[in-house]
Amino acid sequence: MTHIEHIGIAVKSLENSIPLYEKLLNTEVYKLEEVPTESVTTAFLATGNNKIELLECTQPGGVIQKFVEKRGEGIHHIAFAVDDIKAEMKRLREAGFTLLNEEPKKGADNKWVCFVHPKNTNGVLIEICQEIK
Numbered sequence: 001m002t003h004i005e006h007i008g009i010a011v012k013s014l015e016n017s018i019p020l021y022e023k024l025l026n027t028e029v030y031k032l033e034e035v036p037t038e039s040v041t042t043a044f045l046a047t048g049n050n051k052i053e054l055l056e057c058t059q060p061g062g063v064i065q066k067f068v069e070k071r072g073e074g075i076h077h078i079a080f081a082v083d084d085i086k087a088e089m090k091r092l093r094e095a096g097f098t099l100l101n102e103e104p105k106k107g108a109d110n111k112w113v114c115f116v117h118p119k120n121t122n123g124v125l126i127e128i129c130q131e132i133k
Contacts, residue, residue: 001080001088005111005129006044006051010067010076014043014056017073021045021054035108040064042108053079053108077115079127085112088128092116106132 011017014032022028022045031044039062043054055076057065067076082088085104093099098117107113111129118125 001082001128003081004050005079005081005127006053006109007075008053008055008077008079008127009074010064010071011054011056011073012068014041014054017054017056018043021052025052031109033108034058035106037105038063038107040108044109077125077127079113079129082128082130085114085128085130089114092128096120104130 009017009021018029021043025045025047027045027047029043029045032041033044034041036058039057039059040055041058042056045052045054055064057063057068059065064076089099089104097120100115100117104112104114107127107129110132112132113127113129116126116128
């Protein structure tokens with residue numbers, strides 16, 4: 001893992017949350033993207049070298065909707081960049097971590113992604129991601 005790629009924040013409404021985070025971070029959303037495989041629409045903001053991903057559920061019963069209903073709006077995951085996602089997935093499996101997907105899948109912001117089950121990481125959902133070339 002090379003660095004924190006972004007922090008994902010689950011929100012009820014991008015319409016309400018985007019102005020709040022733009023004001024808070026003193027920057028504008030640079031990208032809106034729907035990710036049908038995850039049933040979310042994302043909004044990315046950057047401040048310095050850091051990125052925030054706001055996630056709004058697009059389908060009833062989606063993962064983000066369930067998260068918000070159970071825990072409220074807030075930090076959903078921390079994403080780490082990797083150079084070789086398949087090698088990192090293999091390393092994590094061999095180290096005893098449970099991955100939520102068997103193969104990398106296409107995520108937002110032109111990335112291959114894989115999630116590590118929070119039961120193995122003290123309750124924190126970890127995403128690993130690699131730029132799609």
